Amino acid sequence: MSGSMSIPQTEQEIIDEFALFDSWDDKYEYIIDLGKKLAVLDDEYKTDNNKVRGCQSTVWLAAFYNNGIITFKAESDAVIVKGLISMLIRVLSDHTPDEILDAKLDFIQKIGMTSHLAQTRSNGLLSMVRQMKNYALAFKAKTEN
Amino acid sequence: MITAQKAIPVLDIESIRNQFPVLKRTVKGKPLVYFDNAATSQKPQVVIDALVGYYSGFNANIHRGIHSLAEEATAAFEATRDTVQQFIGAEKREEIIFTKGTTESINLVAATWGRANVKNGDEIIISAMEHHSNIVPWQLLCQEKGALLKVIPVNDEGEISLDDFKQLVNSRTKIVSIVHVSNALGTINPVKEMIEIAHKAGAVVFVDGAQSSVHLDIDVRDLDCDFFGFSAHKVYGPTGVGVLYGKKEILEAMPVYMGGGEMIKDVTFENTTYNELPYKFEAGTPNIADVVAFKAALDFITTIGKQNIARHENALLAYATEKLQQIPGVTVIGRSAHKTGVLSFVIKGVHPQDMGIMLDNNGIAVRTGHHCAQPLMACYKIPGTIRASFAVYNTVEEVDALIAGINKALRVLL
Numbered sequence: 370m371s372g373s374m375s376i377p378q379t380e381q382e383i384i385d386e387f388a389l390f391d392s393w394d395d396k397y398e399y400i401i402d403l404g405k406k407l408a409v410l411d412d413e414y415k416t417d418n419n420k421v422r423g424c425q426s427t428v429w430l431a432a433f434y435n436n437g438i439i440t441f442k443a444e445s446d447a448v449i450v451k452g453l454i455s456m457l458i459r460v461l462s463d464h465t466p467d468e469i470l471d472a473k474l475d476f477i478q479k480i481g482m483t484s485h486l487a488q489t490r491s492n493g494l495l496s497m498v499r500q501m502k503n504y505a506l507a508f509k510a511k512t513e514n
Numbered sequence: 515m516i517t518a519q520k521a522i523p524v525l526d527i528e529s530i531r532n533q534f535p536v537l538k539r540t541v542k543g544k545p546l547v548y549f550d551n552a553a554t555s556q557k558p559q560v561v562i563d564a565l566v567g568y569y570s571g572f573n574a575n576i577h578r579g580i581h582s583l584a585e586e587a588t589a590a591f592e593a594t595r596d597t598v599q600q601f602i603g604a605e606k607r608e609e610i611i612f613t614k615g616t617t618e619s620i621n622l623v624a625a626t627w628g629r630a631n632v633k634n635g636d637e638i639i640i641s642a643m644e645h646h647s648n649i650v651p652w653q654l655l656c657q658e659k660g661a662l663l664k665v666i667p668v669n670d671e672g673e674i675s676l677d678d679f680k681q682l683v684n685s686r687t688k689i690v691s692i693v694h695v696s697n698a699l700g701t702i703n704p705v706k707e708m709i710e711i712a713h714k715a716g717a718v719v720f721v722d723g724a725q726s727s728v729h730l731d732i733d734v735r736d737l738d739c740d741f742f743g744f745s746a747h748k749v750y751g752p753t754g755v756g757v758l759y760g761k762k763e764i765l766e767a768m769p770v771y772m773g774g775g776e777m778i779k780d781v782t783f784e785n786t787t788y789n790e791l792p793y794k795f796e797a798g799t800p801n802i803a804d805v806v807a808f809k810a811a812l813d814f815i816t817t818i819g820k821q822n823i824a825r826h827e828n829a830l831l832a833y834a835t836e837k838l839q840q841i842p843g844v845t846v847i848g849r850s851a852h853k854t855g856v857l858s859f860v861i862k863g864v865h866p867q868d869m870g871i872m873l874d875n876n877g878i879a880v881r882t883g884h885h886c887a888q889p890l891m892a893c894y895k896i897p898g899t900i901r902a903s904f905a906v907y908n909t910v911e912e913v914d915a916l917i918a919g920i921n922k923a924l925r926v927l928l
Binding site: 393394401425446448 | 542543865866867868871872875882883884897898926927
């Protein structure tokens with residue numbers, strides 16, 4: 370294992386944090402706050418290659434591989450998506466490809482944000498989760514070769 | 515605001531609202547406020563009853579059967595055609611062709627009239643405010659034929675000018691396909707004048723009535739358009755049904771669209787003779803149930819009176835526009851003096867999607883994004899807008915809820 374906490378542990382931590390909120394307004398206020406605090410992605414990474422296209426908002430995702438550990442950096446032009454990205458990075462970044470590939474990510478459903486992964490939202494978040502797993506797969510293949 | 519309040523008591527909106535079951539539901543624990551009517555309108559009970567009534571009372575395939583159910587189903591199906599004819603002022607019932615929707619109506623004309631009449635070097639004119647459905651079929655045709663697609667520009671207010679249009683029209687212009695009311699801006703285009711200009715140059719005109727048919731009185735004979743298309747689901751009717759109106763002599767000369775049952779007179783392996791209008795363009799078993807229920811939607815509108823509906827919606831639009839513009843950072847996209855039904859806007863520093871999510875969180879349904887008009891959004895250099903669109907059942911209180919919802923969201927988002 371890599372980071373100080375396992376992926377399931379971080380997922381549980383987020384679920385516990387959200388359990389404190391009793392209204393949708395509070396949940397969204399928290400997510401928006403996370404979005405505002407998300408580190409800015411350097412312009413050099415905002416390339417077409419790193420673009421995860423959604424119908425309404427755009428996500429840029431960059432992945433770095435060092436000593437068997439993947440680090441993710443990402444940004445979006447929409448702040449709620451940025452907040453959700455921030456949580457995904459907190460859960461998945463700084464882990465091994467295998468850990469990332471095994472991640473269930475059911476915290477998204479447990480905190481009531483499943484609709485953001487639905488097709489209708491078309492916000493690139495679903496594509497982003499897929500893309501993070503694709504990176505893990507690609508880095509894993511690279512290591513094994 | 516004063517005009518808004520004066521106009522509203524004309525209709526008993528509460529009793530109209532009671533006819534729409536979905537309006538009684540809640541979303542995220544809040545009463546539903548439905549402002550996505552330009553995407554699709556909600557359905558009154560009479561339409562829902564007509565659908566159920568068809569399936570539980572007289573479901574049968576139409577036109578060919580000699581049994582009672584087939585006769586009843588055929589009569590109901592054809593009664594809708596008569597109602598549509600009256601609804602848009604067509605001269606003849608056979609000028610009304612049922613399609614899946616406006617998109618199919620446009621594609622039908624592009625694929626039949628277009629293929630038969632547009633040749634290499636010819637020109638097709640659309641505007642910069644077209645829905646993708648009124649861009650792509652013509653692009654495909656132009657690519658196939660080596661024709662040129664010309665675009666009437668849109669000014670900052672969201673209008674097209676007749677002078678710009680005149681500059682584009684010439685003897686090579688074969689067809690002009692123009693939206694009557696913009697889904698993204700609400701602008702009402704001067705289609706009658708445009709049709710006159712186009713006809714003088716020898717071109718035919720398709721009017722995309724997807725948005726206009728629910729807000730404006732439509733008289734295809736007065737407009738003198740050659741084609742008119744609209745969708746049932748935007749006029750309180752069911753999804754999956756649309757109309758293509760075409761002048762009889764043009765439809766008669768047009769090649770067929772799809773082959774199959776209903777559209778034929780005689781078939782041998784050597785040759786097929788086609789059925790007469792309108793069946794020539796209605797291949798296969800049509801969407802009988804939804805066409806039958808479509809009549810109930812049109813009758814619903816006619817009973818209330820389209821002008822009464824328009825007056826109410828325009829009062830809401832004026833009231834909402836005034837209230838919205840008091841919010842700092844708001845820019846209304848589409849400020850034509852001639853607009854209806856749609857209020858599109860952006861807010862400085864706020865992504866439309868974030869506002870859409872926050873409003874939904876308060877039970878308010880708006881549409882955000884490019885509204886299937888990406889070229890138009892590119893003109894304004896914006897990724898999209900927030901759009902509230904109005905229907906007969908919307909109220910001043912709902913507009914107030916929208917404004918309160920926006921202000922509440924802004925406190926968190928900014």
